Structure formats: C-alpha cells, structure tokens
Amino acid sequence: MPDGKLCNKKTVDTLEQLHALLADKSGKQYYEEMNHLEVDDKALWATLQKTFKSRLKTWLGICSHCGLCADSCFYYLANDRDPTQVPSYKIQQTLGELIRRKGKVDNAFMQMCMDTAYSKCTCCTRCGVYCPFGIDTGIMFSYLRGLLFSQGFVPWEMKIGTGMHRIYRAQMDVTSEDWVETCEWMAEEYEEDWPGLKIPVDVENADIMYTVNAREPKHYPEDLAEAAILFHLAGENWMVPSEGWEETSLAMFAGDWAACKMQVESVYAAMERLKPKRMVVTECGHAYRATVIEGPYWAGIKTGQPPAPSIHYVEWVAEALRTGKLKIDPSKKIKEPVTYQDSCNYIRNAGLGDVAREIMSYIAEDFREMTPCREHNFCCGGGGGLNGIGRYRQQRNVGLKIKRDQILATGAKLVVSPCHNCWDAIRDMEEIYKIGIRWSFLKPLLLSMVEVPEHMKPIEQ
C-alpha cells in the first residue's frame, strides 16, 4: 500500500485532514500506516541532486572520523558513551548512506532515519563547535528532516504541527479572533491592578511590535499580561499585530520548509503593514531563531534580515534595565543561588550570551553559571521538537540527565529559563528525576522585583 490515509506524503492543508490526524490517539494508526509507506526514491534522489551541495557534501565527504564530536553530544554522554550516539556515526549511517545509495532506500531505512533524526539529535548544533573542520551535524540532521518530511516519514505530532502552521499560521489552533480576544481579556483582567494598562492591537508606527508563542494565548495567557505590564511600566509605545503574531515554527523542526516560509511571511506581512520600529519576540528560543535568524532565508530576503529590526525578549529586558526603563528594587533581588539556562537557539545560534549575563547581574545576588555555559552549553534535552513527540519520550528523558547534572552541580534550586522548550524540559526533568528545583521565565521574576512608580500604582479605594 503506498500512501496511507493519515500517514502520507501530502501536506496538511485542510481542517478535515488536521482533525483526522488529531482524532488518531497517539498516532496509532498513523505509525501503522507508516510501516507501509513507499519511498519515492526518484523524487528523493532528485531533491538530493538539487539541494545537496558544497557545504553539506564537503562536510560529509571530508569527515576524518576523528571522533571529537562524541563528547560534544549530550546524547552520547547521557547514554553512557554509547558509540552509536557519536554524531559522525549517526549522520553517516543516515544521510551518508542515503547519498551512497543514491536515494534507493526502503521503508525500514527511512524509519531508522526518522528515529535517528528526531530521537538522537535535537539539532542543537553543539557538535559543529567542537569539530576541527566545523562540520555541523545538527544542520545536516535538520536537512535530513526536510528530506524525511517530503517522503512522509515524520513523527505524528510534527505532522500535526505543520498542519497547524499551514492552516492557522500558528503552532496551535489559535485563530486571529482568539488571539485578539485573549489580548482584550488580559488587558481587562489586569486593568484594575495596573491603571491604564492596555494591549494595543494593530497600531501603526509603534516603537515595538510584540510577538509570541501560540502556547501563551492558548495555555498561559497570564504571560501575555505580564509582558503587557512590563511594557507598560517601561513606558514603551508597543502593540501586537492581529495577524502575524506567532513566532514559533514546528515546521522548522519538521523540515516542512514551505510551511516555514508561510509562517514567517505572516509575521513579515505584519511588519510591512504596521511599520513598527522594531519587533520584540517573547521568551522562546526556537521562535526567535525561526522568525528572526532563519526566517528571512525561507522568505528569500537577500540581506538575511527580517523587514524590521528584531530582538529577543532578553535583549529588550537587558536594554530596559540598562537604560533604567525598568528599575529593580534592590531588596527584592533574587537572594538564593540561581542559574541560567542558555537556550541553544538564541545563545549559540544568535550570540545573546552576554545579554543574558547582563540581566542576571541586575536581578540576582548569587548567580551561578552552569558548566559549560554560553555558546558551549548543552541542550536542555527537549530541543528540536523532542518535548512534543510521544514516540521518543523515553529517549528524551534519558537525554535530560545531562542538564539535570549541570543544574545540580551549580547548587542552585532556581533556574531562569527564558525559552519555552527549555522551560518544559526542565519542568519534566523535575517531574521525572525529582531534584527539588524550580524554574521560571523572566517575566514573573521581573514583576516580583521591579519598582513601580507611584503614579502607576492602583488608586486605593
């Protein structure tokens, strides 16, 4: 049997397709159908010939098999130095073999590739920093994911995620109406405590266009309220767009490059429409990487820059603290030992390590670095979409051990984690390993310690 009803090479572009996938509990039928999915080796080879060029070809070709990438990979370390977890081995067995066989591979091989690309690599790109030739296996696995997606070999949740982006321009079923209503609801909810608090929608020429992760309006609307309060306190001229408000990209994790383009173009269209001076992205790592770092390339913007200058939330916070827009009450600084989780997606892949330290210098009295940290930090264990894939839960949980030990070694019980994926991974880590830690985004911490000017305080009745 070639294409299945749920598991096939087609993209998910209609609600009917999406609902059918969602109705298939845990992807049972989906994965069963995958066992019968045929590989279109001609199409696969044609894609390889068109896209497998200099950079990837040379990386695969000149790898000297020195093994220095082994220790750079948290999966290798977390799995008791299992040699099959060496990045070079993993990529040679999958993408390398695919090239050697000129795309003539079978279903079992493609499933092995999918399992490797998703449960043995989070595309954290740490190995590239440790390879003498600069071979970035994370990028190669991301490329492989694209090939797998085109052939229908993609984890069930990722297929759903791409469908969400294609249909809703968001990773979850949040429509523009839902989003605007949530903004209104949050502004009303907190207006009493914060007189004058507004969440302006679609205001042209604002200083800041704020964009989020769909999880925030869907599951954590208070995050949006906190962002609004902090912008309000900082006196920012800000707004959110009614459309093009979502920054994340499960499509990037899935390798659905066409959906990646659709998603970021919705944000860029908002920039063009509303002409903000700049955009601030919420506390999410991959969202920032997708829309600000990689997005311009998907959209074909030759400068590699989004239409408006765009910064991550940590950059805005550091700037607000530096310029005094936000002032921290010294008596309310974090007294206990606290550490910071460097998100691969905006620290290693966007160079924001210094900014994160600057923030910690304002808010913490006993800041403790993890070892290693900054660009050399290990993935939280949940990156690359792994947190959301049920099929690989066990592998993910094993991978969390490295971050767990890093956190424990600092002696801190509080982890600042301005990234949704890291935040989730650390939450799950506590649930699984029970190490007695707490974790937080920046927003609630800042709100608990920021000085509120008299005129902004609620009028006592």
Added chain:
Amino acid sequence: MYDFVTGPLVWISFLTFFFGLIARAVWYVKGLNWQMDRVAYRPHMRHGIKGAARSIFFWLFPYGTRSWRQNPVFTFLVFIFHIGLLVTPVFLLGHNIMLKTSWGFSLPTLSETAADVLTFAVIVSALFLVLRRIALTEVRIITNAYDYLLVAIAVAPFVTGLLARYQVADYQFWLIVHILTGELLLIAIPLTKLSHFVLFFMTRAQLGMDYGIKRGGMKGKGLAW
C-alpha cells in the same frame, strides 16, 4: 625508471596537486548558496570575513579552541603529525638541492637532525593516531578501511624516505619507492579526503561566516571557539 618518476611523473603529480586543490576550492565556493546555506554571504561580507578569520585562526593553534583543549593528547599528536607532514618535505635539504638544480632557487633548509626528528615524529604520531582509532570505541565505530589507507598514503613517503636516507637496503630502490609514494600523496591530496588540505580552510571559513553573519557575530563578540 628513475628518469620517469623524477621527470614526467613529478610534473603530473605536482600539476594534479596544485590544479586539483584550486579546483576543489573553486567548486566549493561555487556550490555555496546563500539561501540554501541560509547565510547572507555577500551583503555582510565584512562580518563574514571576520567570522571566517576567527574560525580559522583559533583552530590553527594547538589548544586554541575548547575542543583542542579538551583533547590534549590527540591535539598534540595531530599538530605534530601535520607540522611534520608539511614542514619536512618543503624544507628538506635534499628536496631543495633538487629545486635549486632545476629551477635555480631554494628555500631555507632544515638541518639533518631536525629533518630526522620531524620524520620520526610523523611516523610515531601516525602510529599513535592509528592506535587511538583502534582503542577508543567512539573512534573505532566511525573508522573504516579508507581511513587507514589514507594514513598509509600520507606516511609512506616518510617511511620510504628514511629507508632511503639510512640506506637500509638498496638505496636506488628505496629512493624510487620514496619518490613514487611522494607522488602518490601529491595526487591523492586533491582526489581524496586529504583534500582537507584546502577544504579545512573552506569549511572553517564557511562555518565562521555562518557564525559571523547569522549566528550572533553581528551582535556579540563572535563565537568563543
């Protein structure tokens, strides 16, 4: 035989070496694609060059990067091996005498002792690198016959050079074998994985540009390799 290996074969191997490496480098650059690599090379060339230079520079020095520092023994062996491989043939007295005879100029030369030490260093470090491949499971699993063959091709001119120099047996025989293995190495460099002779610089530069342009180089101080 001697005339052939020291005549036309020398030309063939040197031409293959030089033009092969140039072709490798040109093909590499021609195959780069800003959109597929997701690096805006041209619009941010200045940041790109800075990133590329940093990416090459730190890796050219032993213990210059975190990765080198984390693997001190390997780093030592790799640098000794490569320094010997590059320095010995270029500055060897015997080679430069031939250069002077044919082309009328020569480069500074190594003393005989220095040349001997470097040659032994190449052979011994290669031996340890091979043992490392066998001993460490994480290296053994990715090693194949091709890797051993390349080590053999790289080291053969040094072994045969020593045999000829010390006239262990038939000097003329070992000299010819030495020249042949040297020529084989020159030809193999552009045609095999040994093309990292030039591609090391290309891939390092590319990743450096990636970091210099896209992954934070335009914001921070650049990646701490």
